[in-house]
Amino acid sequence: MRASRPDPSARRPEPCLPRKRPDPTAAFFAGVLLLGAAACGEGTSTGAVSPDRILHNGQVVTVDDDFSIAQAIAWRQGPNGSEIMRVGDEEEVLALAGPDTRVTDLEGRVVLPGLIDSHLHFSQLGIEAEFENDLRYAMSTGEIVQLVADLMERLDPEPGEWVTSRGWDEHKYERPFTRWQIDEHTPDNPVRLGRVYRGVAVNTAAFRLMGIDDSDSSTWPDWWLQDLDWFNYEDKVFREMRTLTVDGQTREVEVPTGMFLGNAVRLVTVNPSQRDYEARIRAIDYGSREMTRLGVTAIVDPGGGGQVMRAYQEARDRGMLHFRILQVYEGMFNTQSPEEIDAHFASLPFNNLGDRFLRWRGTKWQIDGGAGTRSSWVSQPFVNWETIEGEPNYGYHWVEDDLREAQLRPTVDRGWEPHIHSTGDLGMKQTVDVFAKLMDSIRAEDPDADLRWSVIHAYLPMEAETNMLDKMAEYGIIAAVNPSFIYHQGRSFSANLSPGRMARLKPLRSYLDAGVRIAVGSDYGTSPYSPWIGLFAMLTRTDLWGGEHGAEQTITLEEALRGMTIDNAYLTYSDDWTGSLEPGKVADLVVLDLGDVWELEREPDGILGMADRVLLTLVDGNPAFRRAGFEF
Numbered sequence: 001m002r003a004s005r006p007d008p009s010a011r012r013p014e015p016c017l018p019r020k021r022p023d024p025t026a027a028f029f030a031g032v033l034l035l036g037a038a039a040c041g042e043g044t045s046t047g048a049v050s051p052d053r054i055l056h057n058g059q060v061v062t063v064d065d066d067f068s069i070a071q072a073i074a075w076r077q078g079p080n081g082s083e084i085m086r087v088g089d090e091e092e093v094l095a096l097a098g099p100d101t102r103v104t105d106l107e108g109r110v111v112l113p114g115l116i117d118s119h120l121h122f123s124q125l126g127i128e129a130e131f132e133n134d135l136r137y138a139m140s141t142g143e144i145v146q147l148v149a150d151l152m153e154r155l156d157p158e159p160g161e162w163v164t165s166r167g168w169d170e171h172k173y174e175r176p177f178t179r180w181q182i183d184e185h186t187p188d189n190p191v192r193l194g195r196v197y198r199g200v201a202v203n204t205a206a207f208r209l210m211g212i213d214d215s216d217s218s219t220w221p222d223w224w225l226q227d228l229d230w231f232n233y234e235d236k237v238f239r240e241m242r243t244l245t246v247d248g249q250t251r252e253v254e255v256p257t258g259m260f261l262g263n264a265v266r267l268v269t270v271n272p273s274q275r276d277y278e279a280r281i282r283a284i285d286y287g288s289r290e291m292t293r294l295g296v297t298a299i300v301d302p303g304g305g306g307q308v309m310r311a312y313q314e315a316r317d318r319g320m321l322h323f324r325i326l327q328v329y330e331g332m333f334n335t336q337s338p339e340e341i342d343a344h345f346a347s348l349p350f351n352n353l354g355d356r357f358l359r360w361r362g363t364k365w366q367i368d369g370g371a372g373t374r375s376s377w378v379s380q381p382f383v384n385w386e387t388i389e390g391e392p393n394y395g396y397h398w399v400e401d402d403l404r405e406a407q408l409r410p411t412v413d414r415g416w417e418p419h420i421h422s423t424g425d426l427g428m429k430q431t432v433d434v435f436a437k438l439m440d441s442i443r444a445e446d447p448d449a450d451l452r453w454s455v456i457h458a459y460l461p462m463e464a465e466t467n468m469l470d471k472m473a474e475y476g477i478i479a480a481v482n483p484s485f486i487y488h489q490g491r492s493f494s495a496n497l498s499p500g501r502m503a504r505l506k507p508l509r510s511y512l513d514a515g516v517r518i519a520v521g522s523d524y525g526t527s528p529y530s531p532w533i534g535l536f537a538m539l540t541r542t543d544l545w546g547g548e549h550g551a552e553q554t555i556t557l558e559e560a561l562r563g564m565t566i567d568n569a570y571l572t573y574s575d576d577w578t579g580s581l582e583p584g585k586v587a588d589l590v591v592l593d594l595g596d597v598w599e600l601e602r603e604p605d606g607i608l609g610m611a612d613r614v615l616l617t618l619v620d621g622n623p624a625f626r627r628a629g630f631e632f
């Protein structure tokens, strides 16, 4: 079998049913569904029937090939869901209206294609909202402690119940927070606070669960007072000198503060159990409402296996999934042998299983770590290694080139496209080189093979020793980037990279100039999920503290919007039916409280406020979000 083999799902006839459950709050929509079902079997000709809906007197940004701007758009529900009938000027679109067409005057407002996020660890989003406080915006130790205190008040947990949150980054505070500060508010509850990436902080109650007692040195593990032999680069246990009563005597002793980085996280052997199934379903309901509130109509969830998909399917069956999800399949492949991987994929169904609302497609892999934790695989060491590691730190990588090629072979031979987390330049180079080899062999048999493989994160493609911009362009390898890191982690990245490398980090201008397609995602989980932060970062290269990182790598509004819509549709093999507002495509769109889209480019500071100026988000022609007061 070869990657170019047609997808079985593409050959299956589309079932003659509406694809989305009616939203019980939209009485109007039930009528549309009936209409859609009644029309089933009558073909999809758009000429003979009137549209169900028209939006007019707006600035409709189509994101078609010419980036044309129209005034009006019309669609109807067809046998396969919504179908745009016409996008054009007032007269030509309004002329299509029939007696049952509902017409909405946009009063000059902007319409965009529904935004697509190419990288969002979605299943966590609603869990965080219900059970946690977001630590990503905390800029001081005091704020972190206050957020935990507020959470305790909100949840009022039973003694012994776990309390969790995530998103801290020690680079943002003058001093890292400690478990003793957290303990004041959580004396009887174990606490686990996740770092933005590869780190965790726990409190004293969590240590007690591990059997560790500050006052009894016989309970202290090997690593309590000093680092272990296997510690590497980023691995770290934060310690602080304390006056403690130990074994009945008062002592000055340097003990763990509860903060762990890198592989040292493994030393924390107690963890909260996963939230129960119902909580996870509720989280999907909340999370997909929240994303549509921001204008997002589809996401790629880069990772997870069958358990996550099962919850998505259940939520969908109950009408609690409000946008489109494509889940990229991920087992823990990074260290598995090619034989194990082959056996695993032999047991999986085909690539592209599912439909336009919920699909399984592609595989996710990882080669290295990240820049904020000094673990990207790089050809030039991270700065300040003299004082931090004591020897040049080139990050790490999971596997060598030959093994990676052998690991990918059984999956690409079954038609599953790979996407590989690669941040450092050597990590990217391995990924690009291995991709090129595999692509060559596939295209030797099938020159037209449609291979849309991506480098995820793709920080440093233009280092002197490893420049791979041209090779990525030649092979059509996509850079799946997360520009919001520049905004949100600018400070922790620049603590580890020289200003020169920082200015070349995620170099979108250079990618586009070289002919490399960019697919934009938030990487929520690590970064905040608002797509507007990514747009702001692409246009300004500015961080949360006002620092600027490589102004020459900014791109235009048009380029950025393509990266957030049609190019993400391309990445997911969906560009023939979504990603732009063109006849025949689905009516996934966003109406903004904005009179001129170019204002976002003229005054980019306003972009961050757009999260509160989404008026309407349609998924498949139906309102997934409508701001109170906006008539539709």
Ligand SMILES: [Zn+2]
Binding pocket: 119, 121, 302, 523, 525, 526
């Ligand atoms: Zn990620």
